Amino acid sequence: MEIAANPPLTGARPANDRAELSALARLAGPLVGANLLQMAVSAVDVIFVARLGTVDLAAATLGVFMFNLSMYALIGLTSAAAPLIAAELGRRKHAVREVRRSVRMALWVGAAGALPVLLILAHGETLLLLAGQDPEVSRRAGRFLDIILIAIIPGTAAGIMRTAAAALGRPGWAFVVTGLALAVSILTNWMLVFGNLGAPALGLEGSALASVISLTAMALAYAAIFRFDQRLRRYRLFGRWWVTEWSRFREIIRLGVPIMLTWIFEGALFGGAAVLMGLIGVNEVAAHAVALNIAAIAFQVPFGIAQAATIRVGMAYGARDRDWIARAGRVALILGIGFMGLTAAAIWATPRLFVSAYVDVDAPQNAVVVGLAVQYLALAAMFQLVDGAQAVAAGVLRGLQDTRVPMLIALFGYWVIGFGTSILLGFQAGWAGVGIWTGLAVGLLAVSILLMWRWYARERLGLLPRTA
Template identity: 75%
Template structure:
């Protein structure tokens, strides 16, 4: 293990004295997180690739089941991600805050496991929920069986999410890339064995894919445990010592900071789910074009999302050190990097939209003749969408570094649902814009959120956000 990723721990790094130092530290932290995020998208795509070869019913059932599972799983991971700003602030305040770091990790795991049990109870009623949503009974029944197995991946998925956050906060983000790569290999292998029944294994189809997800997430936890026990930089924290001992004040801190993050992620995930439903009310062709454009945007979004994760840690270190100059430099560097990349991706989408679309569908095929023009229109809006989506993601990340999560949650609720969904519904069904109007609504909502969060970041001193919290 000692030959693994060599990112220095925050304990070993001098405080940056200029923007170049900060950019170097941020990039070294964000790079592996971006790569891991992209690999995680590949893991999610494996089920679609395998089940798409089995049948339409199985693909539809897995799509419904995975959407519900991921929406709830990532909400809980959002809850536990509060550990990142807490750990960063502790290390910024005192470089060798081993005991404080350990209690944050322990309570994040406790809170995550407790929330996972609630999520598992919800997923156990997946068929009923889908029937209440007026889904096809055959799809709902298959999705219910799929979720009965997939729910077993909830606890390992959340635990892996916590350990990934902790590894990054302790200056070892490269392990996230390594472990996610392992999960991708496991997912492909077990899907190949169990979905199709290769190498003498039973042909389990949909259920085999669910088992593959359980195996890959459990493998991630096992890999992280091995890393934390053998990596010299991480082993010093003895993070699993006295794991049974409660630290209720720190658990309250995790919930206080993490609950707004969880709700923010739910609001955003539900917004895009709602947009897909609106598209479905317009037509099947619009749904297909929407899926292509959204997938392209989602791939590009992994860069500012990774920058935002790193920015939370960098700003958190500066916040813990009570260094306002460092806070400003860390935030400005992260915002410049995230928005700058999205500016480049927006220009690329404007200049060569057909090239991006051709990665998903054959743009010259007759059966796609109606989809391609719509996807081109949506992608033109997505280019603007890229800038504001990157801005709001990184702005939320730097504010989390200041342990500011409640007001950003309210901003997200207002921006996503009042402005975003409201505009999408009004333009999509009240004008001739149809699907393009829905995309304009999404861009409007993200624009509102980005403007308000950026204003809050700029007003941080006046709003008292630099004052230390009692954690």
């Protein structure tokens, strides 16, 4: 006999906003920490390879970008399991069986989606040559990708299990496992890149192999957690893994493809901005990289809140409790926008302090880059609020299983309004890098306004379930 579990973080409707805030914070905190650690994991390969020379550094940078973009897409695709699991827990009916089906089919979707990704990465050298990259850099990056592509399947599986653990009330494991992956990545890079502790000095290829080991370690760690954690093992998530559930498979694809495309549209917007910066000058590219990295670190907080909000709103959606839906969304939006307001104030007040973490702000040779980075950060401070708003608004809408229209909003806002404004102001108006960053801010503002409107018009648009 299967008994539906009800972990503390997936409990009944909160009595007030304070109770909802407490539940959201306990869920979001570990996810935010895991997101920040994941950024460090992604940076380790490049940091170690930087000592091997310019060609290998360029190859690692391109290879890591292609791999991370592919992994990001697959995790976005399979993240549709989060609102489905949350809704099942909210309904409290056959939760064990339904949760297991969602996780199992998310793993199937991830495996199916990995096949074309593996084919693309296996032709990395050809793709980079077609993109006009240096032949030697393309060759080295292709070799890097030939090895690291092995990590696509365990990396995707780890992402799915992380989502499931958070939705089932164990978000702390995401922080622990990502910390483990960071430690393994640092150790294996140190061993395999430079040949320490008796390991062969494999250079660039050693860094790729280190990524394979660290992501496989993540997947194995999550598998062990689901097997031995007293609260999670009752779901028996790997039981009957071969059994198909095509309706659930299609549901994950229906919700997941728009999420994947939304994430790609946003990531590609900032990548496209870097390309535009390259048309202006080297100093602009360097300053853009510094400012964007600072903004990306701050963004991990509302992104983690958005992930938690999807679960909280999803549970309320499954319970068909409209008051709870409203409360969960309201609290998440206030928390996300409020935090970004603090980061905006900090960046606005002390931009040089943030830039000093990346370059020596007092060195004369860095004066131009520092000056440009400070200008871009002034604009970044302005869009911190709207960036937080659009991230959390997208998260609460995902809790309502509303993903297709938000994807279209992202496409229009980021690429028609945002990128179009960057080109217009950066080149036609002659504002250069400031114009490009203004376009980014305008695009984020447009998306945040449209997503917020959709959230507050949810009843009129028919996005709510019938009242229980």
